[in-house]
Amino acid sequence: MSLFLGPIHYWLYNKIDLQNKIVNNIIEVLNIKEISSILDEKFGYLENKPLEDMINTENIHGWLQEKVDVVENRLAYTVKYSLEKDNNNLQKIENIFFEFGKNINIEGDINDATIIFKAIEDNLLDGMPCDRAKIVINKDYDKVSFEKNICVHQKYWDNIGVDINIYYNLINKFIDGVLCKTRFNIKKEDNIYIIF
DSSP states (O other), X not given: OGGGOOHHXXXXXXXXXXXXXXXXXXXXXXXXXXXXXXXXXXXXXXXXSOHHHHOOTTSHHHHHHHHHHHHHHHHHHHHHHHHHHOTTHHHHHHHHHHHHXXXXXXXXXXXXXXXXXXXXXXXXXXXXXXXXXEEEEEEOSSOEEEEEOOOSSHHHHHHHTXXXXXXXXXXXXXXXXXXXXXXXOEEEETXXXXXX
């Protein structure tokens, strides 16, 4: 079965799986285990099996899109549920995102901005590759700049009834976690993000 799968499918699924792990960690740290069955019933779940043992090889793209939908909805709903229980939970969730970012394995020269950008891109779920959610403007050793082409997350957060800005704040914490081990910072100018 794995003969039908290419590296891009594993790459995308690893990003899906990481977001699922973040959700599970939020549930554990905030001790809101009662939400697990709600999430499973409302949105489905990821099985704990190798990708090649789960994926529908007759519809690889559709299957992966379905799993993106699952983890995007689970994250938005978990954040909403957590904040409804206690608004102070936001800082705890921010810390979880930061720690996950900090624990990302950066392969290569950590003084190379392109390596840092790759580490972020290899781990943060930003839709399907065909969505082209980001457009790279400039990429060199000292700086990477990119533009958000579309927001693939908005629909999930709108459907759940959570402000999309909370999502972007959490993603910024994740990126801060990745960058804390490097010489780089990130800034936003209009719709352009710059790792420098």
